[in-house]
Amino acid sequence: MTSQPAPSVRVQADDFDVAHEQALQTRGRRDIGALVSFVGLCRDEDGALEALDLEHYPGMAEAEISRVAVEALERWPLQGLTVIHRFGRIRPGEQIVLVLTAARHRADAFAAAEFLMDYLKTRAPFWKKERRPGGAPGDWVSAKSEDDSAAERWR
């Protein structure tokens, strides 16, 4: 039984650099065969959206993502795991979330990344509010039942 890597979990207002995060995972390593990165971006909804304001629950956001990360490490033999989730105002085209998984084989890296995203969507305490063109406040984004079913399938 090899020891599990410590997941790197960050909740921050600042943007992140995917190449830099990948390099941190692979630097000095010769045993990693697969690195999967998923980046969630803010869409403009065909011009209807000026920005998203992401609210989060400080402290619980980090704790809950860490709990999901630990669960992923228990389910798949990963060699590294990074999750970064941003909060604050995010404009179309900007990055919102990064999930990075490193494993010997691609099947584990892909599956763990998908599991992490499905669980983050339904368990991480973040809420998106839309901002309309011209700065008018829009609606709170509603949770999708597809997201619940996507998370359910891992049970």
Add this chain to the structure above:
Amino acid sequence: MKALYFAWVRERIGLSEEEIAPPGEVVTVRQLIEWLSRRGDGYAAAFANPATIRAAVDKRHAAADAPIGAAREVAFFPPMTGG
């Protein structure tokens, strides 16, 4: 204990957090929601549909029938939309 509100729960109540002292007969998350609902119109509006309310006790997700016990912090919010 401290109560925290997020997203439209926060907007409807008009507060992001407050100190609350529920009476001893308020034991579960569901009972705390019922007790809070009676504090005013904003609370009643926020908790009008309990099926849309999620709760956390000391920064962990908690079901409606979970005990609030000696919690330091209880939070209420809509279903999450991160990721």
